[in-house]
Amino acid sequence: MSLTSVPAVEGWFTTDAEPHLLGTKCTTCGTVFFPKASGFCRNPSCRGQEFADVELSRTGKVWSYTDAQYQPPPPYIPASDPYEPFALAAVELADEQLVILAQVAKGYGVADLKVGAPVELVVEPVYEIDGVEHLMYRWKPVSA
């Protein structure tokens, strides 16, 4: 029986074969926000109130990285029992000039990472609730 899959959070990323993070861009000053901004632009010298949806670059360079050797407390939902450690990476996107923190793709650990190394965005199942698989974006190391 195949599981139903839903994004773990609505509207933060696409789930196609080459997934993208979904941000917004202020139509007045061009500042990009992730997660999406609404209301007022947070650039203090901009009075913009309109934002266009944008897909962010799906590749970037590692700003730093770590892992979680102990199971995080709730509301974290573990993917498996017993708990399996996972890695995290903060990744710099060159065009948007921002850094995004996410888990690292399954099967990769800190030994596969270094500051400046290239990664790409993937979408993977992270936990299951009542038979429904929940998906999240992750960073996957790629060879330079």
Add this chain to the structure above:
Amino acid sequence: MSAPESVAVLGAGMHEWGKWGRPFHEYGVHAALAALDDAGVDWADVQFVAGGETVRNGYPGYVAASTITQALGWNGARVASSYAACASGVTALDAARSRILAGLCDVALVVGADTTPKGFLAPVAGERWDDPDWLRFRLIGATNPTYFALYARRRMDLYGATEADFAKVKVKNAKHGLNNPYARYRKEVTEEEVLNSPVVADPLRLLNICATSDGGAAIILTSMDYAKTKGVNSPVRIRAVSTVTPRFPNTVIEMPNFSTDSAAALAPPELTFRDSIAAGAYEEAGIGPDEMSLAEVYDLSTALELDWMENIGLCKEGEAEKLLNDGDTAIGGRIPVNPSGGLACFGEAVPAQAIAQVCEVTWQLRGQAEGHQVEGAKAGITVNQGLFGHGSSVLLTT
């Protein structure tokens, strides 16, 4: 703006840090009474109570100032409770100092206390999809040590810091805290013990990361004139308080965020947020880092102490390991860092911690830090950063 007038730290008091699970206000009352005794001030004479909030203890914690005032016995004092995460204590202190400098009161009690759960600090319970602090645990399992570890790893990959360097910070702080009666952990630690402790968030091991603790700290803050009426002509003085927020775009990833601001449309500020915190205090006081005798910095992790040394201007970026390895930051060295033993020996009692830093500097400047005294200390700075953009730094002199 010219440098503001000083306010006097007439009294300082703490409850020992530990893990007992008692109601938080009991630690606060204990600390407040100790500070009142230290100042020689009657509770009835306190006109303003500023409290650091604790969010883990329900309404009594949200209204910490009134909870502790009631526990001490209602005396009609005006109250204000401040929440700024780890910076709560200094936000409260700033409220008291401002009130004194405005001439609205002469005597204020600043107090913070906490009782904490075991293990990782977790967000408030419930389904809270609009709260980034809740979301980061749910969606990516990012704990507080996750962020500390990102900074630590960056020091290693960029400046060649080693796990041994981080361990040496712990060894130094453990030594500093050995004789501090308020420290929770009073035991020497070896480099090997740190390096053999389990990895929590690579490259940080258990002994690189501060624990969470129960504790309470209090300060009696008064006008300089009031201090004179108590016969104290040269009190320890607060010369500056910095509670700055970041400037956009903040380009360093911080708890509890999923991302930094984008620098694509507006160039980053000259100083990073962490750099701007102590800079705000130096600027307000008109006193620079070269004149500091000691610093109490927020060593949530051992590696973060090295970052802070650079952020408060003790050395240039990437040079903190050299100061550490030369013994400059140990008691007896050029600029002792965390002579109290720091969070390494205390563990964090969130709303009390920034006030505890001020207590420590006060005792150092009075020459009363028995067993961990920095000889001839004349000026000291505290620094800390609270979640959600709260800077906290206090500059004190004799």
